[in-house]
Amino acid sequence: MSRFPRLSARVVRGVRFLRPLTHAVTYTRWLHLLIAATVVLASGAIYGITDATAADWALIMVLPVPLVVAAAMVPAMRRAEGLQARLMLFPGSHARVDADGAADDPGVSVAPSASWRDRGRTALWLVLRLEAGWLTGVATTQLIGYALALLGTASEPSEDDGLVLPRPGLGAWDAALVPLPLLALLALVVASGALMAAAARNLLGPSPTERLAALEERTEQLLERNRIARELHDSIGHALTVAVVQAGAARAAADREFTDRALEAIEETGRDALEDLERVLRVLREDGRPARQRPTLADAARLLDSARASGATVDAEVTGAVERLPGPVSREGYRMLQEALTNVLRHAGPVPVRVRVAARDSRLVIDVRNALPPASEAAGRGGSGLRGIRERAVLLGGQARVGPCDGEWRVRAELPLR
Structure with a gap:
């Protein structure tokens, strides 16, 4: 056998x-x-x-x-x-x-x-x-x-x-x-x-030179993919959060006038999100058509209005010439502010929020504070959105701190202007 x-x-x-x-x-x-x-x-x-x-x-x-x-x-x-x-x-x-x-x-x-x-x-x-x-x-x-x-x-x-x-x-x-x-x-x-x-x-x-060039190209591709992923997360995530908060508030209020305002806010936020999505898709397709310019801190008013329309009381103060900020700093600063407000609405709901945006000689400071949510919800505040704020700050040579501070939840980012 x-x-x-x-x-x-x-x-x-x-x-x-x-x-x-x-x-x-x-x-x-x-x-x-x-x-x-x-x-x-x-x-x-x-x-x-x-x-x-x-x-x-x-x-x-x-x-x-x-x-x-x-x-x-x-x-x-x-x-x-x-x-x-x-x-x-x-x-x-x-x-x-x-x-x-x-x-x-x-x-x-x-x-x-x-x-x-x-x-x-x-x-x-x-x-x-x-x-x-x-x-x-x-x-x-x-x-x-x-x-x-x-x-x-x-x-x-x-x-x-x-x-x-x-x-x-x-x-x-x-x-x-x-x-x-x-x-x-x-x-x-x-x-x-x-x-x-x-x-x-x-x-x-x-050759070693070709390997290094290929590695650099691969790194650029990964960075671009990461940037696009953050763009979609911030834009679509903000729109969905506003829509959820507005729909819940309208159902709880059972007021026709409030419901109309909520639907209007949902429509406006959804339209902005669709424009952002179309811009990202044009970049991915490389169809040669000019893509819509990315929003900057000069457009911060629409973020604040969107948060107010969701029921949050926003105390905002913008100082300095934000319209003259360097393009990369202004665009990334807008996304940081957007994610900070989205994080407030998602985890704390329509609560009072204090927003400070200061464009100084050498740096941009974005500071967003709100009351701490219940402990069970605060424990889950470690998603990709807050991590994206830190990554954006580091890529621009700055820093961001996120977490409880003096009895409040605080998001503070400092970006160099040079």
């Missing part, structure tokens, strides 16, 4: 060995190597390929090296080799990929050479590809020729068949050995292709 697990293990190993033969990339790698062999053949044709000895072939293999090294000095050569390597040495749309339909990043740059180090790596790659391609081409010719020679056992072997390996001389039984050179050829193709792919990652991979 123990023989069956052993047999199964051997079958599994055999299937794993044959699996690369079902991948299209195995054969594109083979073609990639054979293309390089044509350069050596062209050099042989110029040198005189007829009656060439082993020493002549060794010389022919070296002749194209100065030419490919000179070609590597052209910056665009690295880009061309990178594109060709990505296409032929790694899985892609032309080959089989993973079960989920995704292929790994090949790690091969397609940027032109930006330094002499890049040119040197490109030169090493071209020389390696040249010599490896020629050796693979010779091995391919020899192994296929040997397999054909084993099939032709009925005839006498030719003296000048060019084969390095002699035939066994078993007569008709030589044909039974035909699979051996073919299997050796397939193993060579798989191994050489994998080695060339690894060499491409090392020699054509991104």
